[in-house]
Amino acid sequence: MNANRLRTHTEPTVLFIDMNSFFASCEQQDNYWLRGRPVAVCVYTGKQGCVIAPSVEAKQRGVKTGMRLDEATLICPDLVPVETHPNRYRDYHVKIIGVLKRFADEVLPKSIDEAVVDLTRYQLAYSSMTDVARRIKQAIRTDVGDYLRCSIGIAPNAFLAKLASNLQKPDGLSIISPANIDEVLGKLALTDLPGIAHGMATRLRAGGINTPLELRYASPDRLKLVCKSIVGWHWHLRLNFGGEVDMATQAYKQMQAIRSVSGAQRQSVEMLETILRTLCLTLERRMVRQQLFCRRLHGWVRYWNGQCYQDELAVSVPMQDGIDMFQVLCGRMTNYQQAHGGKPLLNPDVRQLGVGVTDFIPANRVQYGLFEDNTRKDKFRQTLYAINDRFGPKTLMRATELNPENPVKELIGFGSIKDLHELTDWELV
Numbered sequence: 001m002n003a004n005r006l007r008t009h010t011e012p013t014v015l016f017i018d019m020n021s022f023f024a025s026c027e028q029q030d031n032y033w034l035r036g037r038p039v040a041v042c043v044y045t046g047k048q049g050c051v052i053a054p055s056v057e058a059k060q061r062g063v064k065t066g067m068r069l070d071e072a073t074l075i076c077p078d079l080v081p082v083e084t085h086p087n088r089y090r091d092y093h094v095k096i097i098g099v100l101k102r103f104a105d106e107v108l109p110k111s112i113d114e115a116v117v118d119l120t121r122y123q124l125a126y127s128s129m130t131d132v133a134r135r136i137k138q139a140i141r142t143d144v145g146d147y148l149r150c151s152i153g154i155a156p157n158a159f160l161a162k163l164a165s166n167l168q169k170p171d172g173l174s175i176i177s178p179a180n181i182d183e184v185l186g187k188l189a190l191t192d193l194p195g196i197a198h199g200m201a202t203r204l205r206a207g208g209i210n211t212p213l214e215l216r217y218a219s220p221d222r223l224k225l226v227c228k229s230i231v232g233w234h235w236h237l238r239l240n241f242g243g244e245v246d247m248a249t250q251a252y253k254q255m256q257a258i259r260s261v262s263g264a265q266r267q268s269v270e271m272l273e274t275i276l277r278t279l280c281l282t283l284e285r286r287m288v289r290q291q292l293f294c295r296r297l298h299g300w301v302r303y304w305n306g307q308c309y310q311d312e313l314a315v316s317v318p319m320q321d322g323i324d325m326f327q328v329l330c331g332r333m334t335n336y337q338q339a340h341g342g343k344p345l346l347n348p349d350v351r352q353l354g355v356g357v358t359d360f361i362p363a364n365r366v367q368y369g370l371f372e373d374n375t376r377k378d379k380f381r382q383t384l385y386a387i388n389d390r391f392g393p394k395t396l397m398r399a400t401e402l403n404p405e406n407p408v409k410e411l412i413g414f415g416s417i418k419d420l421h422e423l424t425d426w427e428l429v
């Protein structure tokens, strides 16, 4: 989907829907007892478990994403830890997108709990955008779940609509238009703008741009110079109603799989290896679905003391096989340990494991070495996923994926939902 356009548009006709405390609200939706209570959704609910999504009530008590459960319980003793249920969140996401599609064809999911609805073509059908926003909130409550709340931002483009959705939470409804944009931006810092993190803010400040208002009124040429790329021009367009630059689904540039490790898991090297292998297989599954092979592989291990082991390599033969990736990463860890000594890289201080792939080429352009028979292996992978897609996940598993004593849980993130969306489109038919 590419609904970007480059022409001035000042009418607030783009809606950004952001579900409030989404994972926790889904849990409260399904379990009546959790409603009104401070809930913390965690991948693991041991003492060292990490809060990945606090409920509205927990946020009000000071619980934040990323806190460890023991810390969170200190400030909120009646906190209820709940384990994640990725399938539950996926189901609600699919239902919510279904509701949004009743209002317009132009619905672009941005993450598992966010979507843009572009009503620019529907100004004759809907005379009041705030009315539509209220109807959307109501439809989500009646047709998806009565405990689900969202903040909706309305603006002339997707970026400003997202910014508007952040202004009031939970259950907010805010508009940004030419009439109030300066007032809104005047109260914010650069890093309050979605997409401006610390690095970008530093670059802008070095170029003499210290506030969102200065960013809005800087000339496009100056912004291009300061940002050293087209990104500067995009900022000019977003803040001056110059068009839409955020309504395209981006092609894959990279994929990552990351897992925080529980206190029990990090005690066993075998378990850490199992997690690393699962991460590689997750990336394999995504690459098979997207018919991509990667030419760069990246692995990292983060430790509790803040240290990090990083490894990145270009591969001579494009890769897609998860077990191959796992073996390459493990082999290089062993070499590193042998060469540099010190503690084993997989040890009880591990906090997080991650694998990333990038530099993709389409599967049909992969050329094999003359003496390697990878074709059969590739065919096997495709068949494996085709069967699992047809009959449900985990119908077929490789022996290496089986580890009945220590199943590694699937983690669903707030970020990319590209893979999910293939599924969504299929399910909505």
Ligand SMILES: [Mg+2]
Residues within 6 Å of the ligand: 018, 019, 020, 021, 022, 113
């Ligand atoms: Mg949200």
